Amino acid sequence: MPLYGALEAGGTKMVCAVGDEQGNILERVSLPTRTPEETMPEMLAFYRGKDLSALGVGCFGPVDLDRGSPTYGSILATPKLPWRDYPIVQRFEEALGLPVGFDTDVNAAALGEATWGCTRGLSSSIYVTVGTGVGVGVVIDGRPYHGMMHPEAGHLFVARHPDDPMPQGVCPYHPNCLEGLASGPAIERRWGKKAQELSDRPEVWTLEAYYIAQALCGYMMILSPQRIILGGGVTHQEHLLPLVREEVRRQLGGYLVGKALDDLEDYIVPVSLNDNQGVMGAVRLAMDALAR
Secondary structure, eight states, X not given: OOOEEEEEEOSSEEEEEEEOTXXXXXXXEEEEOOOHHHHHHHHHHHHTTSOOSEEEEEEOSOBOOOTTSTTXXXXXXXXXXXXXXXXXXXXXXXXXXXXXXXXXXXXXXXHHHHHHSTTTTXXXXXXXXXXXXXXXXXXXXXXXXXXXXXXXXXXXXXXXXXXXXXXXXXXXXXXXXXXXXXXXXXXXXXXXXXXXGOTTOXXXXXXXXXXXXXXXXXXXXXXXXXXXXXXXXXXXXXXXXXXXXXXXXXXXXXXXXXXXXXXXXXXXXXXXXXXXHHHHHHHHHHHHHHHO
């Protein structure tokens, strides 16, 4: 059975793994994300000598996914300055001599769920992660969606709640985007404590649900996905998901109808792969790269 290398490349850690075509993760290691000069040799040492057929990389972004572009496979204007303009795909191809599949970390997570998780068998799905930032992965007909570039739906503009005590969001690019108003740093800026310290403050989660639901309604109107997955550290608050579903129903105002909307507990769901969706999606990227 072929073995595939998988990399979930994050801003704080690099999860390197080996998996098979059933999505089983056979070996993994987590490395801190330092500079390319420090981190790349460590990752290459992990992958070498493992008889891999291909490598899949789900990467923090933004990234260049246009195969016709001279900078395809590079990390672009990331705030992780040592990685800005770094040609990560080219470096892996040169060092390992393997086909490399490449996409954003959130598209990889969405693909992992669509291949082995709770959106398997559906023709369209969205994966939303709310944590240090907000990312959105979109899978349509079994493939991550790309257009002009990859989706940046975590920066969807949302209307501020009239009772929001924070004067504007924390995103340096947009005063009122979802990431700026609903991410972990936004919660901490607004309330003076980290999300995990605010579990017993209902006003925190009512406001959080308002912003997340507003974005989900927009995604539903535009893409009409068959299921939406909510993940990320902020969504580990168990009381948040029911509030989001309730707020989605309220904000839709009865406009959208359908079987899925009759049961929002089966439509807006938590992750199903024990937080392995990112690295499992990278395995699928590797499989697709080998088949290309």
